[in-house]
Amino acid sequence: MDEETLQAALNTADVLCAQRGVRFTAQRRRVLELVCRAERPVGAYEILGQLHTGATAAPPTVYRALDFLLEQGFVHKLETLHAFIGCTHPEHPHASQFLICADCGRVKELESEAVAGCLRSAAQETGFHPKRPVIEVLGTCAQCTHKAKKV
Amino acid sequence: MDEETLQAALNTADVLCAQRGVRFTAQRRRVLELVCRAERPVGAYEILGQLHTGATAAPPTVYRALDFLLEQGFVHKLETLHAFIGCTHPEHPHASQFLICADCGRVKELESEAVAGCLRSAAQETGFHPKRPVIEVLGTCAQCTHKAKKV
DNA sequence: CATTTTTCGAAACATTATAACAGTTGTGCG
DNA sequence: CGCACAACTGTTATAATGTTTCGAAAAATG
Structure with missing residues (x-):
C-alpha cells in the first residue's frame, strides 16, 4: 500500500x-x-x-x-x-475471498458476490446458517506465473 | 463415524x-x-x-x-x-467445503462443484492459478438452529 | 471531581508446529 | 541370504502463535 x-x-x-x-x-x-x-x-x-x-x-x-x-x-x-x-474497502461489511500467491507472498482480496452467494446457498441447502465464511485460495498469481514461464 | x-x-x-x-x-x-x-x-x-x-x-x-x-x-x-x-470420500481427489457448527462443533463436508467452479473462475479472471482452495464456513448447523428456537 | 468503563502494561503460560539428528525397520537387488 | 539404501520412527529441543490474569492508567460519563 x-x-x-x-x-x-x-x-x-x-x-x-x-x-x-x-x-x-x-x-x-x-x-x-x-x-x-x-x-x-x-x-x-x-x-x-x-x-x-x-x-x-x-x-x-x-x-x-x-x-x-x-x-x-x-x-x-x-x-x-x-x-x-x-482491508481494501473497509467502508462496508463484506465477505471476501483471498488469493494468496505461494511464490511472491502477495495477496489479492476479491469480493465476488457470485462466490459468496453460491457458497451461502450451498450451505443453506443443508439447513446450515452461515456466520463467517473463510475463503482463501493458495496458488500462483498472474505475475509469478508469467515469470515462471520465462525461466 | x-x-x-x-x-x-x-x-x-x-x-x-x-x-x-x-x-x-x-x-x-x-x-x-x-x-x-x-x-x-x-x-x-x-x-x-x-x-x-x-x-x-x-x-x-x-x-x-x-x-x-x-x-x-x-x-x-x-x-x-x-x-x-x-475425509468422507477419499477415493478421488476433490475440493471440499466445510460447514463448521460453532455450537456443537460438528463439521459437515460439502463437495459442491458449483462452489468450487465459481471460485476457480473468479480467481482465474484475475490471472491467478489456484492450487489449494480453503473454504470453511463458521455458523450454526440445522440441528443447533432448531434447538435454539425451542429454548 | 468522583464514578464507571475502556484501554493499556506486564508477566506468565498455553497451544500449535518444526528442526535436527540418531536409531530402526522395511525393501529391493545382487 | 545379506548388504545397501530409503523410508519411517524416536527423542530432544525449540520456534511460532495465541491466551489468561491482574492491576494500573486514561478517558468518557454524570
Whole structure:
C-alpha cells in the first residue's frame, strides 16, 4: 500500500470510528499503519517487533489492537498464514475471498458476490446458517506465473 | 463415524495405499483411526494424548502421520480450528467445503462443484492459478438452529 | 471531581508446529 | 541370504502463535 492509499485508509478508519462511537487510539492506529504499509501479510509478532514505542510491547498489546481492527473490518486475518492484511474497502461489511500467491507472498482480496452467494446457498441447502465464511485460495498469481514461464 | 464406516475407511485407505505404492504403517493407521472415531475435529495434541502405545509419542510422530494422511487425502485439515477430520470420500481427489457448527462443533463436508467452479473462475479472471482452495464456513448447523428456537 | 468503563502494561503460560539428528525397520537387488 | 539404501520412527529441543490474569492508567460519563 503506497503512502497516499495509507493516509486515505487511516482517515477512513478515523471517520468510521467516530461514526461508530468507538475509540481509534494511537496504539490501534499505529498497528493499522504497520499492517497497511506491508506489501504482504504480516504476523502478529512481526508487528510486535516494529512497535518499539518507548514502552515495551507484549503480545497482548498487538492482539488487542488486531482484535479491534478485525471487529471494525479494517484488517483481515488470513487463517492459512496466521497473518493479517489491511482491508481494501473497509467502508462496508463484506465477505471476501483471498488469493494468496505461494511464490511472491502477495495477496489479492476479491469480493465476488457470485462466490459468496453460491457458497451461502450451498450451505443453506443443508439447513446450515452461515456466520463467517473463510475463503482463501493458495496458488500462483498472474505475475509469478508469467515469470515462471520465462525461466 | 460409526464402527462400520470406520472399518470401511480403514480398508479403503489400505487399498489406496497399496495401489499407490505407499506404506500404510501401524502408526498411520492408528492416527487415522483416532481421527475418524471422533465426532468432531481433533487437534494434533489431542491425538497425541491418545497414542499411549508402549513407546512414548512426541509431537513430530503425530504431525508426520497427519502429513501423510493429508497427502493421501484421507483426512482434511481445518485451518480455522487447527484440527483434523476424516475425509468422507477419499477415493478421488476433490475440493471440499466445510460447514463448521460453532455450537456443537460438528463439521459437515460439502463437495459442491458449483462452489468450487465459481471460485476457480473468479480467481482465474484475475490471472491467478489456484492450487489449494480453503473454504470453511463458521455458523450454526440445522440441528443447533432448531434447538435454539425451542429454548 | 468522583464514578464507571475502556484501554493499556506486564508477566506468565498455553497451544500449535518444526528442526535436527540418531536409531530402526522395511525393501529391493545382487 | 545379506548388504545397501530409503523410508519411517524416536527423542530432544525449540520456534511460532495465541491466551489468561491482574492491576494500573486514561478517558468518557454524570
